[in-house]
Amino acid sequence: MPSQFRKRIQKSLDNPALQSALDHNAERRRNARVTANASLPEELNSLRQKAHALRARVISNLDQYLEQFTSQAEANGIQIHYARTAAEAVESVLQIARDSQAQLVAKSKTMVGEEIQINPALEAEGLQVVETDLGEYIVQLRGEPPAHIITPAVHLSRAEVGQTFQEKLGVAFTEDIPTLTAIARKVLRQVFLEADIGISGVNFGIAESGGLCLLTNEGNGRMVTTLPEVHIALMGIERLVPTYTDLALMLELLPRSATGQKLTVYTSLIRGPRQPDEEEGPRQRHLVLVDNGRSALRESNLAEILYCIRCGACLNACPIFREIGGHAYQGTSGEHTPYSGPIGSVLSPGLFGISEFGNLARASSLCGACKEACPVDIDLPKLLLRLRAEGARPGRVKKITQNSGMYDPLVPPALRLALRAFSWTASSPRLFSAAQRLAGILSRLVSPFSEDIKVPAFSGWGYARDLARPAVTPFHAQFGSIAQKISEKSPQLKEPEAETAHFATNHRELPGNLDPVERFEAELTTLGGEFMRCKPEQAAESIAELLQSLDIDVVQSWEKESLPAGIAERLSQADIQMRSDPDPGIRAGLTGALAGIAETGSLVLAGGPGRPMSASLLPELHIAVLRAKDICENLAQALSLSQLQAANCAVLISGPSRTADIEMTLTIGVHGPGRLVVYCLDE
Amino acid sequence: MRETVQLFVTCIIDTLYPQIGKDIVEVLGRCGVRVELPAGQTCCGQPAYNAGMRDETLPIAKHTLKVFEKATGVVVVPSGSCAAMLRHGYLELFADDPEWRRRAESLAGRVFEFSEYLVDQLGVVDLGARFPGKITYHSSCHLLRDLGIDRQPRLLLSAVREAELVELPHADECCGFGGVFSVEHPEISSAMLQRKIENLESSEAPVVVACDAGCITNINGGLHRQQKTQRAVYIAEILARQ
Numbered sequence: 001m002p003s004q005f006r007k008r009i010q011k012s013l014d015n016p017a018l019q020s021a022l023d024h025n026a027e028r029r030r031n032a033r034v035t036a037n038a039s040l041p042e043e044l045n046s047l048r049q050k051a052h053a054l055r056a057r058v059i060s061n062l063d064q065y066l067e068q069f070t071s072q073a074e075a076n077g078i079q080i081h082y083a084r085t086a087a088e089a090v091e092s093v094l095q096i097a098r099d100s101q102a103q104l105v106a107k108s109k110t111m112v113g114e115e116i117q118i119n120p121a122l123e124a125e126g127l128q129v130v131e132t133d134l135g136e137y138i139v140q141l142r143g144e145p146p147a148h149i150i151t152p153a154v155h156l157s158r159a160e161v162g163q164t165f166q167e168k169l170g171v172a173f174t175e176d177i178p179t180l181t182a183i184a185r186k187v188l189r190q191v192f193l194e195a196d197i198g199i200s201g202v203n204f205g206i207a208e209s210g211g212l213c214l215l216t217n218e219g220n221g222r223m224v225t226t227l228p229e230v231h232i233a234l235m236g237i238e239r240l241v242p243t244y245t246d247l248a249l250m251l252e253l254l255p256r257s258a259t260g261q262k263l264t265v266y267t268s269l270i271r272g273p274r275q276p277d278e279e280e281g282p283r284q285r286h287l288v289l290v291d292n293g294r295s296a297l298r299e300s301n302l303a304e305i306l307y308c309i310r311c312g313a314c315l316n317a318c319p320i321f322r323e324i325g326g327h328a329y330q331g332t333s334g335e336h337t338p339y340s341g342p343i344g345s346v347l348s349p350g351l352f353g354i355s356e357f358g359n360l361a362r363a364s365s366l367c368g369a370c371k372e373a374c375p376v377d378i379d380l381p382k383l384l385l386r387l388r389a390e391g392a393r394p395g396r397v398k399k400i401t402q403n404s405g406m407y408d409p410l411v412p413p414a415l416r417l418a419l420r421a422f423s424w425t426a427s428s429p430r431l432f433s434a435a436q437r438l439a440g441i442l443s444r445l446v447s448p449f450s451e452d453i454k455v456p457a458f459s460g461w462g463y464a465r466d467l468a469r470p471a472v473t474p475f476h477a478q479f480g481s482i483a484q485k486i487s488e489k490s491p492q493l494k495e496p497e498a499e500t501a502h503f504a505t506n507h508r509e510l511p512g513n514l515d516p517v518e519r520f521e522a523e524l525t526t527l528g529g530e531f532m533r534c535k536p537e538q539a540a541e542s543i544a545e546l547l548q549s550l551d552i553d554v555v556q557s558w559e560k561e562s563l564p565a566g567i568a569e570r571l572s573q574a575d576i577q578m579r580s581d582p583d584p585g586i587r588a589g590l591t592g593a594l595a596g597i598a599e600t601g602s603l604v605l606a607g608g609p610g611r612p613m614s615a616s617l618l619p620e621l622h623i624a625v626l627r628a629k630d631i632c633e634n635l636a637q638a639l640s641l642s643q644l645q646a647a648n649c650a651v652l653i654s655g656p657s658r659t660a661d662i663e664m665t666l667t668i669g670v671h672g673p674g675r676l677v678v679y680c681l682d683e
Numbered sequence: 684m685r686e687t688v689q690l691f692v693t694c695i696i697d698t699l700y701p702q703i704g705k706d707i708v709e710v711l712g713r714c715g716v717r718v719e720l721p722a723g724q725t726c727c728g729q730p731a732y733n734a735g736m737r738d739e740t741l742p743i744a745k746h747t748l749k750v751f752e753k754a755t756g757v758v759v760v761p762s763g764s765c766a767a768m769l770r771h772g773y774l775e776l777f778a779d780d781p782e783w784r785r786r787a788e789s790l791a792g793r794v795f796e797f798s799e800y801l802v803d804q805l806g807v808v809d810l811g812a813r814f815p816g817k818i819t820y821h822s823s824c825h826l827l828r829d830l831g832i833d834r835q836p837r838l839l840l841s842a843v844r845e846a847e848l849v850e851l852p853h854a855d856e857c858c859g860f861g862g863v864f865s866v867e868h869p870e871i872s873s874a875m876l877q878r879k880i881e882n883l884e885s886s887e888a889p890v891v892v893a894c895d896a897g898c899i900t901n902i903n904g905g906l907h908r909q910q911k912t913q914r915a916v917y918i919a920e921i922l923a924r925q
Contacts, residue, residue: 006870013870319857323874363868365861365875366733368828381829382775388735411734412867419731419863423739426694427746429723436698452907460866464873465904468699475697475704479720482705486712 004334005359012324018155021663022322025154028664029316032260033373039262040252041599041634051253052377055307058240059298065207065240066289072210073287076272076648081288086116089290093118093199093232094125096286100230102127102196106188108214108221109133110201111149111310112234112290114338115351118199130191132220134184134670135661141168145338147326150258150312151661155325158663181659181667188220188671193584198224198282202235203310204250205287206269208243209645212287214268215255219657219672222266222617226649227582231273231282237289238298238306244645248636250309253375257313259660262523262600263635266672267652275648277609279580293351302383305346307376314370314380315341320363331356342370346383354391355407361387362410392416433474440472516598516631517680523601527655528668529676533628539679540570543623546677547576547588554579556619557590559610564592564625564681582614589615589673590623594650596631596680597638602654603678604638606647613649622673624653627681685715685805688757691747691794693765694726695896696917703896706923707761707797714807718759724750727768728776733862737776744773748786757804758794761919763826763895764862766796771829796826798894798918802835808842810922815845818921819888821879821902822855823895836894836918843921851891852882860901876905883913891915 002010012018037044058065070080083089089112097105105127107113119129119140131140135152139145141164146152153161158175166173171183200221204213212233214221225231241247255261274281297306315321321341329340329348335356337348345360361384370380391410409416425431447453451469455462514522521531532542547555557578560568567590571578579586591611595604603624607613616622632638635652644650657672668674688711696703708718728743747769751758760766773787801807820840826832840848859865859875879902883891893899893915902915 006868009868010870013874319859319875319878320871323871362735362864363871365824365857365859365864365872367824367857367861369824369855369857372828385732385735385775388733389737390735392735393738411736415734415863415866416736419734419736420739422726423728423731423736423743426726426728427742429725432694432725439698452904454908457869460869461904463869464876464908465901466907467904468900470698471701473701475692475701476720476724478701479704479708482708483718483720486708487717 003332003359005330005332005363008328008330008334009324009363012328017157017160018325021155021157022325024664025151026316026322029260033257033313033316036256036260036262040256047249047253048375048377051249051375052307054241054246054249055309055376058242059238059303059306062238062240062298065242066237069205069207069210069240070289072208074210076210077285078210078272079284079286081286082291083288084291086290086292089116089234089288089292090118090121092288094121096230096232097122097125097127097197100196100284102230104191104195105129105197105199106191106195106224106228107131107136107199108201108216108224109136109152110199110234111338112201112236113199114145115292116234116290118234130188132188132191132224132671133661134181134218134659137184137188138164138661141165145327145336148312148315149310149339149341149343153661155327156662161662177662177665178667180662181670185670189584192220192223192227192671195224195228197230197232198228199232199234200225202233202239202287203254204247205235205240206244206247207240209271212270213247214270215264215266216268217265217657218659218670219266219617220670222268222613222651223671225268225270226281226613226617229282230284230286232286232288234288234290237291237294244639245636248639251635254309254311257373257375258311261654263602263652263654265654265657267654269644269647269650271648278607278648279609280582280612280614281649297350300350301386302346302350304378305343305350305383307378308343308347309376311375312341313373313375314343317369317373318342319367319369320365329360332359342380346380346387349387354387354394358387358391358410361391433477436470436474437472439470440474443469444472516633517628519598520596520601520631520680523598524655524678527601528658529601529655529678531678531680533680533682536564536566536681536683539564539625539681540567543567543590543679544570544574544576546623547571548574550587550621552588552621553577554586555588555590556580556582556586556612556615558592558612558615562592562611563590564627567625580610580612582612582618584618586619588621588623589617589619591616591625593624593626594630594643595638595641596626597635597652598631599634600654602638602652604641604644605651605653606643607649607651608647613651616651616653617672620669620673621675621677623677623679625679625681627683629683684717686757687717687719688759688800689751689754690718690720691724691727691751691758691760691765691769692720693760693762693896695900696761699900700896700917703761703917703919706917706919710810710919710922711759713810714801714805716805719754721750721753727765729764729768729772730862732768732772732776740776744776745783748773748783748790751790752786756793757800758790759797759800760794761797761894761917762897763796763823763830763832764897766794767825767829769794796830796832796894798836798839799830799832802838808838810839810842812842812922812924813844814921814924816890817847817849817886817888818843818890818892819849819851819883819886820854821851821858821891821893821898821915823893823898824857826894827855832894836892839918839922840892846921849886849888851886851888853878858898858901860897862897865901873905876901880905880909880911889913892918892921894918
């Protein structure tokens with residue numbers, strides 16, 4: 001009698017649209033990851049081992065790093081709430097909502113939010129919650145949970161998205177992806193501007209500064225952490241890195257493994273709430289640190305799963321995920337978990353119970369593609385086998401988790417019996433031989449004329465396969481005569497020849513000899529950004545011309561003192577107004593930049609008084625002025641800049657905003673600017 | 684005679700494919716290697732281990748260790764998953780038992796998978812084999828990812844005379860066997876096997892070679908059920924042909 005789980009699996013296997021979507025996801029994501037990893041500054045495996053060792057150190061010393069992190073964060077002005085359970089986390093959030101008398105919550109993607117089920121709780125309190133990540137928004141409209149850790153709408157076709165928008169938003173049906181994206185952008189823009197509370201996740205907490213690092217592509221993450229009065233960040237306690245240098249390592253690996261990008265469009269670095277001399281930013285910033293079983297997991301022999309950085313590469317590499325999709329990862333009786341794929345198959349039983357979710361650890365062929373794809377080299381097959389051991393003998397392997405009580409063994413009874421019998425014979429050579437010969441004889445009765453037995457479907461094996469017929473005389477019984485015959489022949493081979501490799505080996509392309517500015521330009525333009533290299537006077541002229549050609553006469557801008565000399569004057573001459581406050585009607589933003597990163601084509605912007613972050617976020621066009629001499633080689637150098645580390649809010653911008661949440665088709669220009677023009681000044 | 688090796692023939696080859704065992708001994712003999720078959724060997728214990736039944740695995744593993752402790756020297760294992768069980772699985776199995784763990788480590792240090800032994804230990808790539816026609820290669824999961832063996836079987840196949848090696852699309856994707864997975868989740872297993880069969884068809888090779896009899900049994904099971912003409916074979920079957 002197939003369980004709910006197996007029925008749900010069959011539903012996925014019988015769904016051709018889902019199969020096609022999952023195939024597409026697997027192909028694209030795997031190629032993207034492999035290509036992106038080839039661009040790493042160091043050999044991939046060496047970086048993975050460093051990352052593994054780093055995360056191991058953090059988890060082993062988690063209490064110490066949490067202590068450092070929380071005290072720094074509090075010094076920055078962040079209000080910390082420690083939640084031992086999901087219920088405590090929910091209550092913390094609800095209390096903040098009540099205290100701020102909030103009505104509307106804008107949410108960017110957070111798996112911890114899914115884990116604690118924050119949306120229904122807020123709605124029960126009478127608040128409206130709107131998901132702002134495009135994929136999350138789509139599944140929210142459909143009343144579904146996300147189908148993937150990174151790409152929530154991976155399971156849907158454009159037509160299905162079009163139907164959903166038609167039904168739920170009352171717009172005319174369209175399957176055109178840019179149009180669908182534009183519809184979402186328009187609806188959600190209002191939400192960003194009106195929301196009382198922004199809720200986000202956290203990709204990494206930086207222990208040395210108490211800062212939060214958030215990775216997004218669409219701009220919604222920046223919106224919800226910048227515009228509303230109150231920002232609540234939800235973070236699992238294990239998501240720490242000790243220093244900015246460690247963060248640089250993680251940032252080299254995570255985006256490449258997740259989506260094949262060198263960096264997501266926006267890498268936000270947030271230290272605290274709005275400072276007294278700042279014009280924008282949330283007045284309250286809260287961080288809810290969620291344990292919910294993670295501490296117990298740390299004490300178990302599944303602790304390695306806490307190294308996970310939630311990139312989703314294992315989902316994209318997994319041949320089982322490819323067949324069944326994220327929604328099929330349920331408990332035996334249909335229980336829901338937000339974590340699917342290989343990571344979910346360990347995390348779900350590990351956090352939420354083996355009796356409920358131990359079935360997931362058995363729905364794997366242990367092929368190891370997940371481990372191979374993991375940027376932190378987590379040994380997922382080993383952890384799955386440990387879960388199977390606990391599931392087969394409940395309560396005996398006490399090291400797994402503290403909340404594994406007694407339950408029925410998860411090994412199907414018939415299989416258990418068969419393996420016990422096998423085990424009994426395999427410990428005794430005589431019994432084993434006898435069993436082999438018996439199998440040889442019996443199988444000839446069942447299948448006298450064919451060497452392949454038509455095994456019945458109920459056996460599992462016979463569902464779609466025949467089985468080779470056992471020999472009457474096993475090999476070991478024939479060995480004596482075989483060895484005899486062979487020893488009578490003399491060795492025939494000559495000396496070994498040189499190796500010939502006929503199958504191509506992968507050679508890493510060596511980077512070309514570009515100077516940092518050239519490299520920056522090449523990377524930026526690959527991302528869809530525009531690049532102009534010029535003298536300062538020319539830049540001012542060019543910017544004025546650009547704005548005039550677009551009929552733009554007002555820009556949201558950084559203050560004059562934070563821009564290179566001459567620009568403010570030239571704009572004033574052209575009757576172009578520079579304003580600092582955010583206004584949704586303003587179509588262009590003008591900022592300087594602290595630095596550029598050649599390796600990734602990224603701008604580094606440090607916010608502060610006179611340097612509003614929204615200028616590089618709200619308008620459709622973002623014009624940035626960067627000094628050529630401020631371009632550094634790589635991410636690690638950029639993150640070591642003291643002005644970056646000291647800034648209350650900073651962001652790395654890598655191109656115009658983008659999404660590929662619908663059918664993995666790229667659309668440029670979502671919530672953040674759709675056009676980025678960088679003027680690079682040669683002084 | 685160059686050396687003598689201990690052969691751990693594996694329960695699948697012993698029970699289902701004695702001919703493969705013969706081919707292995709023949710190929711090694713051609714290299715001047717004498718093969719001994721330690722008496723009383725049965726199984727590495729993978730099936731029970733894979734299912735999570737560690738208590739039932741222990742007696743089999745201890746028995747296997749005892750069998751192979753009786754002689755010294757190299758142990759050749761013609762199966763990626765069985766070699767991985769001996770090299771890595773036993774260390775995990777005996778993690779809490781220092782004495783058996785030490786014994787497992789000692790054995791692990793002298794275990795070699797068949798193709799790895801030929802290429803890396805003997806330095807042999809050309810076995811004087813001849814097999815006209817197209818052949819392709821499936822990278823078994825434990826062999827590829829657990830043991831890091833891929834170059835070696837491909838080199839061996841590339842030296843086979845008159846053989847036209849063609850790349851199997853998605854050669855490194857799991858065939859769907861996975862041990863008990865194949866009987867606990869036959870629907871998913873069969874879907875994965877179907878992909879492997881379709882990839883085999885598009886390679887246009889009548890023969891796919893693998894270094895793991897579990898994969899071979901799985902793939903042939905599907906091919907035969909669908910009445911296809913292609914076959915999966917163990918690498919020694921090709922290397923033995925002259």
